[in-house]
Amino acid sequence: MENDTLKALVIDSKSFLEHWQGHRRLTRRVIEAFPEKDLYSFTIGGMRTFSEMVMELIKIAKPGIAGVVSGTWKEIDHMPTPDTKEEILALWDEITESIDTLWPQITSSRFLEKDVAFGLYENYIYGSLLYFVDNEIHHRGQGYVYLRALGITPPPFWER
């Protein structure tokens, strides 16, 4: 018989939004910490540049929040990488704002629904949301190594 405490609420909608936006603020600081040249060119071990990793995060978050709210998933893989750090940051800020605007429209029951994110990944909505944030932490951690390899001190991980 399943323990009833296993059904306890751990994270509610407001806390999850704060969790995600806190990470987005930190990722923004990591993007800022990169010299523009290195953002677009520095790599280790055949991995992508940090600008390409950030574009992956953008291509997930922008249609991701829309899909979570509406159930309609749009691919934006064709979106070109902006030519400057400033433009990447502007795109980042635009999505941050759109997450804040759209989030309260997520209905209470939506988080526990199953859906096929981007028409490809079947998961509960909360699972897809966790994946979006986890993937951001994962790649940002890689950005930290790039910064250290470049002799740049990254922003503190615990500051959100």
Place this chain on the structure above:
Amino acid sequence: MENDTLKALVIDSKSFLEHWQGHRRLTRRVIEAFPEKDLYSFTIGGMRTFSEMVMELIKIAKPGIAGVVSGTWKEIDHMPTPDTKEEILALWDEITESIDTLWPQITSSRFLEKDVAFGLYENYIYGSLLYFVDNEIHHRGQGYVYLRALGITPPPFWER
């Protein structure tokens, strides 16, 4: 007036446990992927070796789960780093098991309580738990760069 949907349950206790243990399984595979010599010696940009990062995760998770359950936070910073990868993995598995055993003892109201984790970090319990997992994802992402720099393909991020 606050939107009521912001109080909706996103993640319950059982899902959080699965979230954490899924990440722990992946981190275990990343530890395994390191040749023992490199686990203890390889670094980039003056950062710690992956064995030291893993020891940080161990020194958080072991007393962390105990503190979450009991409200008593023990420091284990003095714990020595085992000499072999096999011993690190055994320690990892021991903690994984202890998380599974202790988790159902967390009372329903505990997740929303404020506490001072390790006597140092004031946060809601759910916030400290998120931090434990986020910190693991962060450092494991760094381990991925180490593996790539060593010419080793890391385990897929999405496999848990």
